[in-house]
Amino acid sequence: MKNKNRSLIFTSALLVICALGCNKDPLDQHPIGKYTTENYWRNEADVLAGINGVYNALYSNDWMGHEMYVFGDQSQNIAVKGDHPDYILVGNLHADPTLLVLSSVWDGAYEQIARANNAIMAIPNVPPGINEDIRNRSLGEAYFLRAYAYFQLNLIFGEVPLILEENVLTNSYNIAKSSIDSVRAQVESDLLKAFDLLPESYDAADKGRVSKGTAAGVLCKLYMVEDKFDKAIEYGSKVVNSSNYALAPNYADNFTSGRQEANTELLFQIMNHSQQTPNTQSSEWGIYYAPRAWQGWGFHHPTQNFVDEFGPNDTIRKKATFLAVGDSIPNQTNLITIDASNAYQMFAGKVGEQTGRLLPSMTTTGYVLRKFVAYESDGSGQIDRGLKEPILRSADIYLLVAEAKIRLNGPGSGDAEINAVRARVNLDPVANAGMPELIHERIVELGGENIIWQDQLRWDKDKIINLDTIVDKPRMSSPLPPYNHSVVVPARVFTRPKDYYMPIPQKIIDQSGGVITQNPNY
């Protein structure tokens, strides 16, 4: 064989091999099982999943899924115990910039903002063919969820950097804080867009999405913070006057599994899913409130100060709000052996017996918040992680409208709204109610729902109350043994203006290299 022939054969053999199985353009590779900003947002399905992804941020325990509730521990109503020193320091008005809970909620809020920003940027550019109602609704949801995150950031930290579409486009995340007014203006603008874009209500399959009423409710809350009472009444009335947002017939429906999904009162709730079904999601929020012996983590115990707010006839709300020692809760099947440390009240003399009732060793105050604790109905004793997390109820808006009216027009002008709330729990109407009555009503109606402390901060700023005379009272436990009305958290000192806002997390200040500055007084 001649060399030439051999070369020919060799070369043709290579060509054949190559044609059959060579690496064709080896560098042309694409992500598998993932999308990029270039090839996502093609159609309606992408838009729906993209918006679901923004809602999904709410589950995060670092954010709405629990850590935001830590800031409610500053009120007299709740005493935190447990092994999270940062919770205790927040509750005792000793926050410092290095606390983990601060950077947790910061990161969680900005993650929700990031997801919403991407949706806001992408949805208008999704090609035609998409149902335009869904496009508008989805855009409205994105604006709402961004606004809500900034609203919460504003309540907790005051001034924060505003990361909006332009920042995402230009990858500029290291920017100075915006003023409190600018942040609120952004929240207002987003909420107004959401209000325009969102539907009034949803059919059964889409229950749980934010609606016009949700946007109106948060606008009402924002205007109350800004002391814009006219506007608060204007937007609050859109909730109060709509049957789509009517109060639930039973107060407890707001906190009962299976009674929440279609509940018109729940303007905004985190749609948890029972974890008995694999591959579904829920926040761990309920676990934080359940006692350890009942498979929870046992934080945030209601104080006697809170319990004492309830009038003698306010039994419906009281029963829905607390568990006291000796109480039981449906479907709770974990049996605990009564030992000497628990042999008090109804358990006296019962050492060695087993019980499913709340024992003294499960709470430092004698009480556990019941609103947020539920058990699976299958007898497994597992916490019902499918309990929805109520974030905004119409009752809150009723009382805000009442407050706005009282503060504009004086006592008695909010009676209708207050009495609507009271009637639902079989309480006699009030007449000529002023701020003290309104404040009492908010505490008992909304107690434990991480609302009252923010109310108190805003009332203190407006000199309606003096927080000094509130926090100087220690937080107490139950008068019954073994607690004997002992001090759970001693009296505190409220420092103005420092304690109106939390410090910016030190991590953020360090990362920004000084672009983001610390809040005053920290």
Place this chain on the structure above:
Amino acid sequence: MKFFNSNRRNKEKWLKIMRVTVIQIFLAILFAGVSYSKDSRAQINMDQRLDLDMHDAKLEKILEKIEKITDAKFVYSINVINLNQKISVDAKSETLDEILNEVLVKSGIGYYVYNNLIVLGPFSGNDVGLASLYTPAIISVYTADIEVHGKITNSAGEPLIGVTVKAKSGGTGTVTDGNGEYTIVVPTDAVLDVSYVGYQAQEVPVNGRRTIDIVLSAAVSELNQLVVVGYGTQRKRDVTGTVSTISGDAIENVPVSNAASALEGKASGVGIVFTNGQPGGVPSIRIRGTGTINNADPLVVIDGVPAGGLNDVNPNDIASIEILKDASSSAIYGARAANGVVLITTKSGSYNQPMKVTLNYYTGSNKVIKDLDLLKAPDLAMLKQEAYTNDGLPVPPIWTDPNTAVNRTDWQKALFKTGTVNNVDVALRGGGENSIYSFSGNYYNESGIIPLSGFKRYSLRINSDHKIGKHLKVGERVTYSNTIARGPNTSSSAPNTSSAQNGVVWSALRFNPSIPVKNPDGSWGTAQGNNELGDINNPLTTIYENSGYAKIDRILANAFAELEIVEGLKIRANYGYDQSTNEGYNFSVATPTQTRGPSTSSLGQNFSKTKTFLEEYFLTYDKNFNGVHKINLVAGYSSQVFKGNHFSAFRSGYTDVSPDSRVLDLGQNASNGGTSDNSFGLQSAFVRANYAYREKYLLTATFRADGSSKFAPGKRWGYFPAFSVGWRISDEKFFQNVKVINSLKLTGGWGQLGNQNIGDFQYLNIITLGAGSFSYNFGESNNSVNGAYITSLPNPVITWEKAEMTNLGLDFSAFNNHISGTITYYNKTTSDMLVLAQLVQTYGDADLPNVNQGEINNRGVEIDLDYNNTIGKWSFSVGGNASFLHNEVTRLYGNTSYLGAPLYGRTNTDISRTYEGQPIASFFGFRTDGIYQNQKEIDDDVNITNDPNKGNIKPGDVRFVDITGDGVVDDEDRGYIGDPNPSFAYGFHGSVNYANFDFSFSFSGVAGVQLYNADRLAGLYSPGVFNWYAEQINRWHGEGTSNSIPRVSKQDLNDNYRSSDLWVQNGSFLSLKSIALGYTVADKTIGNLKIPDLRVYVSSHNVFYLTKYKGYTPEIGYHNNSNLMRGVDFAQYPQSRNFTVGATINF
């Protein structure tokens, strides 16, 4: 037949004596280098008369003259006959017999005539001796009837001059001439024995052929050996880079599962870092230090295919391992060579070699090297009481209960058992004129010192090469391996030995000694009764109530074709395919009586498959211009694509946990998942030129361009140049008078290399769509709907890490090449090192991409020295190597931030941090200054003048040092407290052969290194609810009782166990890694029984450690494969000591 010596002839006598066959063996040695002329059967006439007049002539000339004028042919061994001796002869019409008597016998040479041959040998005065030596050889030659010719070359095709070729059956032979050609007359069925210094001897059966060309392959550990470099071979004398070669012999039969483990201490600059001692665990290889915080493993190339998996290669199949250390030698692998390259060449057959069957078996046992001293139950109870009383707390009744003070179990003895290792290899190797083959099979089975842990491998390998005509060669290398790693725990491939919850060694060291392994009723002993006993599971429950394995089926195959287009120019195509199928299985039985459960039984299974296809084409051109200019050029193209997919399934809630019921179908609560992995591809072009001028001045230049799909278009291609030069000083004229030094070569080089071993698609803004954690729920019926959001942010400009290396080396050999060595200096800087981007966290929570921001420097000196000699029956070699290494992260985030590592155990101790300006993975913590002995020392201590915690500090607490000088000990006082990277590593090894005995040893050691004994922290941690180290008995309990172990305190208000230098220990060690003694029985026949070549041996691995380190062994490597945490003792699976006996039989 006549024999002439002193005119006495006695042929019959010789024929009898020649049957004494034992002497054949000696003959074979004696006849090395025999020369003779052509075959002729004519009987020489010893009585012919001739004239011969030569004065002072060389014997050689005289013999030539006689051959010319007569029919006589002389046969002699040049080793025996001094051809240069000068002799005078003046013969006039004398018989040949007379002339020879005059010329030869006077010179002490005897002769013997057979047909026309005159065989010369030493004249001892005893003719019998002479003839008895020579006759068999002569008989052998003259029963042959064919003449065989051929050319002997090396694997590069260069002729070899002076190669000895002889018949195996009888000792006559020849040597090759200046063209590498030989001619020999042998029986048609003879076997040629071909040997040459520096090459592997070969046996070639003649089988009636008249032309036999033979290619000799270089023997290793010789100065002129051929070195495998990327895409070719090079003579070691021509190499201008730094390449370490480890021959297959050096790692043969070491009782370890993978070749990397056997490399420890064998070459300078090659760090073998063990993570733990679990069976089947592959240590990390770190060439010239840790070159990046990212994947710093070298590229492993097996028979030309870049594919990892050292566990899949049977170490006994390996012919040689070449480690390319410097930029110039690794640059041919460009983008993947920044961490060095390990080239593995497997054994193949040889042309014209009858099939050789090798059978090898060894069996051995493994034991834990030592136990740690722990407290016995009575002392533990006493100290627990003290911990409470020291704090003024009531002592829990359990510690005064006599039942808790009864020692029932030594948990280490309960945990560790004797492991075993068994290995069988069979290899068939050989070849004909046009084909060579090698077929080998291996079974390796190691059961670990922790029950149910083990590693098993079955492997098969087929290598063959075929010549098609003179210019075309094709061949293939195929390996199939099946490995099974077993581990009795939730991580499938190995028992969990790092967790402070479920780690089995950790649990054994912490579990209360008053608890029995099993209760009288057969149930597992448990700590559930009282929290004071600890909230962990009985380690034996963890082991026996879990089952798991990881199985890997792997096929690594390549095929090549090589065509010689014109002389010196070859084109080669190489296709490689690597496919790996991994199966994981874990079943976990519910153990509700243990404190950590699990409460329900569960099964998880996963399956994944990865594959890669490689194609390469390259041209090689070799040309030697008049011996003055020698060039070798290589240019080629390569592409490789990697793909894979995986899926998994999980179920829990098993009611029946009998072994046959542990299948997915029988569980409840199913969940599953899976996806195709991202593919990635590489595309490269490369060129290398070697030039030598008069073999003295050497130059190598390499350039490679690599494209990687991991980077954005526009950032994909990296260009990696390298060059090196060499000067063979010893070949200079002025050096010729230096007799002691045989060779001396100075080399130097520079080059750039790349690393792209990072996550995929970091240049893209990735959106993940999914159920589960991505989902949200809507509607009255709680529909879970998929969600999508951005999960990682892009770095559009991300690109390669670049390593730039300078290399200077000096190679020498001296004292007749008995001593050889290398000294090398290198300086390597990895720049554009990929580190996590630091962005103000207003972007949310998505994963951040890496940015090309860091820089790390490694520099050092490497020394290798070898000595070989043979004196009489003794032959020995010793070698040593030493590496000095300095590692520093030179750029990171400035002083403001660092790269962290996982926190340790229950105490969340922050141990390892990587800061700019410090070695990678440095230890971080407080400095201490003894123990406060009394209250006055506390009151007067300037460290804590302003410390708010001062009131909590009691005598017996640790005195932490206030580095900042503000009178407060706080986090600001923490800093660098130790370096886990050895600054000096060394090894020495040797072998001695005497007659049939062989003995070898290998030591390995490191110095200038610290280890963080985190397990000692856990073992002394007084607030804990676990057993303690025995040394807790020496705790401070009154002034002067201890200055190093703090008082026991339940509350520990001084935080005595925070990260500090108390837990940093000297990690230097010297270990006898292996020692072996063998005895070889050469192949021989006793009666009709042919005894094959047999070697029996005994050996031991990890024989001892000389170290001050207090843990199990000082070989503690990386944690979770991260370069950011090294040398932290988590109570890993300890290394074990092994004893082995074995035998190797060659048929």
